Amino acid sequence: MTTTTDPHPTRRLILQGAASVALLGLGNLPFAPALAAANDKYPDEAFKLKNEADAIKALYGRTAEPSDKVKLDAPEIAENGGVVPISVTTTLDKVTSISFFVAENPNALAASYRIPDGTIPGVANRLKMAKTSNVTAIVEADGKLYSATKEVKVTVGGCGG
Amino acid sequence: MASSIRVRATSNGDITEVQTLIQHPMDTGLVKDAKGELIPAHYIQELKFECNGKDVFVANWGTAVSKDPYVKFSFKGAKKGDDLKISWTDNKGGSDTTTAKIA
Incomplete structure (x- = not known):
């Protein structure tokens, strides 16, 4: 009796084990991109989003508050939307990243810069703009x-x- | 082929200012060519600056960065004569690397 019933519980155990491993694997997947957005990997998803608020959320997972310690320098009028010089500087401490959004x-999302320790929190670059728009710089400090x-x-x- | 990266890194006391100009089409994937066919997106995704074995600046770019991109930043902790390594990769797997001496 025992010899014939024994194989079944073991097989079931193995199957159950396999199923839970598979579930764990699936459960982990949706979290991977969210963690990646914490700066180390290229934030593919955030760059694909159309809406500014969505892109900020995808990149940082929270919202920003306006601050006069962030100084955004951009022209009033850009004659050529293909090359708009935009720069940002800040007096904030412990800056870890700076990102540019063109609504x-x-x-x-246009560009996102990682600012390691020892790097001055300021960037100048040139962006493309489809039309008249608000440009937002976000500083993570x-x-x-x-x-x-x-x-x-x-x-x-x-x-x- | 000449390097696609032109860089000027100048030391001023403890601070090194880096200006970089890269030759790259930065195609958005939204523009049509003369035949009316879409030019596929082709743009730099990551640009990295390393000095003395440490990342000093990392850029993640989308298609909204201008053609032949320019970027300027400054960092501390390097001196004249140190090597600054610059490398980029684009969405089609292209890449380039160069090393500049801080002047």
């Missing part, structure tokens, strides 16, 4: 988000309009 672009926004008028779009 009216097909994809709001000591785990909090601070932002500055400025409207840039574009006379000729830079996204192939």
